[in-house]
Amino acid sequence: MLEKNNMKGWIYLLPAIVFLGIFMIYPLFDVFVYSFEEGYNSASQTYFGVGMYNYSYVLHDPYFIQALKNTFILVIITVPISTLIALLISVGLNSITKLKELFQTVFFLPYVTNTLAVGLVFMILFKKTAYSDGLINMLIHLFGGNSVDFIDGPYWAKMFVLCFYTIWVVLPFKILILTSALASVNQDYYKAAKVDGTSRWRIFYKITLPMISPMLFYLIITGFIGAFKAYSDAVALFGTDLNAAGMNTIVGYVYDMLYGNGGGYPSFASAAALILFAIVLTITVINLLISNRSSTN
């Protein structure tokens, strides 16, 4: 009986295994192989040799270094800030009763809006042209500052727009998850704390936060992964030639190596992709270790 059930189980799993095998496992394996084949040409399916040259090339490529730096800055700034803002908004949403649904809808809107369309709006807000300074620059003027070109101007300005945009785009999902996590906390905990005269801050810090910590960790981990894979956001703001703008990301670099101006460097692309994979894996493992430790303590 057990044998038979076992067999049945495998048959149920078969379609998924086949699809995953063809579209996930095999390409992954292939990318791994490509990354060690030096000078691979996809048209003639030939290569010169096997070794670490691709990795060495990528790691010495100033464009890759720039992309790496951009990605790290993006991750380090946007993940904590977006999670924190989402937490504040969720706590706020959870404690109001009037207009709660309206605000929930408003905060969720960015999630159903197209990335490129939003990118266009951001460009109009921030871009400085010969005819107009853009809304943000008008505001800066109003407060007595000097106008800055956020789209074609200095590096920090462009990075600011990219981070701002990323935070704005990832907020709704985080708010959605956190409001439902907050709503699912048993109200008796709060009543008990209230009867015991617990201050609001202590209730938040000692009860609410630990109660929703699994969801927070989930958001931080997926936030890290998502930010490391950022690409379309940068394209939406700065166009496809990200290297020229100095705003490339690791995924953008991989894309450029495959299809960009020169294009046709699958080996370099594979090596870069595997470096990204190693980074994401390391960060995720560290995240999981921390979250496991804090949940057992």
Added chain:
Amino acid sequence: MKIVLEHLTKRYPNRDGGDDVIAVNDFTFEIPDGKLIGLLGPSGCGKSTTLNLISGLESASSGKIYFGESDVTSLPPENRGVGLVFQSYALYPHLTVLQNIMFPLENFKGKDKLSKEEMVKRATEAARLVQIEQFLTRKPSQLSGGQQQRVAIARALVKMPRVLLLDEPLSNLDARLRLQTREEIRRIQRETNITTVFVTHDQEEAMSISDMIVVMKLGIVQQIGKPQDVYDYPVNLFVAKFLGTPPINVFEGRVQNNTLYIGDDAVLDIEGVEDKNVYVGIRSEGFILDENGPFICKLTAVEVMGRDTSVVSTHKDMLVESIRSIISAENKVDTSSDTVRFSLKPFKTIIFDHDTEESIPYKVRK
């Protein structure tokens, strides 16, 4: 600390625009110092709301609450000095038992602030009182329901409240544990001598450990008294039906010429009641097996329970599913016959007015 409730009323606005919902209606009662009071009633009777009003988690629409001589009606819960045990226990799952018990102490501010050693000492004392001192380093999830319940009580007691409130304290426990825990609650209450109010829908639970019980229905207090008094002298049919297992047997009856009739059976000779239709309530222990008894019922089944015997029968004027009478096991019921005859104990037979459903006092005619 005595608790005085004066015309306590709680209304909730009706969402559909109709009349307000009155959860607690004009509740007046003085709970004596150091007593254990059971608030009893079916769900939706306002007993939990009353508890929340005393704790301060809900504010009264009108009326006053005094702890001792001080008016606490408008005080927030944290300033009332109450310990509250929740039905769900509400133990913080990420904290150990010791941290849970210490939690209320860590909230003390200013001159009341305790040192870490003092907090641990008091928490350990509370844990010893409820006999869980061996579990201090465990998480609540590693404890059984009964142990969690004790932790919740310890947490409520550790700040030395003036009043201890328990909301359905036993409903999450299995039958055996419930019996044990209710004695435990009684013991802890006696040892600490804190005025305690607990809420339950289980009449047996309330009767067994309370000094006094308050029976409520639809926000209105029906009767307040010692458990035995309320059981013996219910003011109305609702209270009579609510107390007692098996429940009281209710019949359509009438009083005629100083005789109480159920159907055509003249079951009791009484005096002091005018002729009218009544409801007759007979406690299950109010039946005496009697070959010549005036009350004739159709025998359905005899259930032997060891200590006593439960006779299940029917009667055309009964208002219950079946008549349950508990008689001593020494009496043998003739199971070959399809009728069974009883005479009734006057003290266990209660007459209620047919319109108001209030009980009517009567005397037995000699």
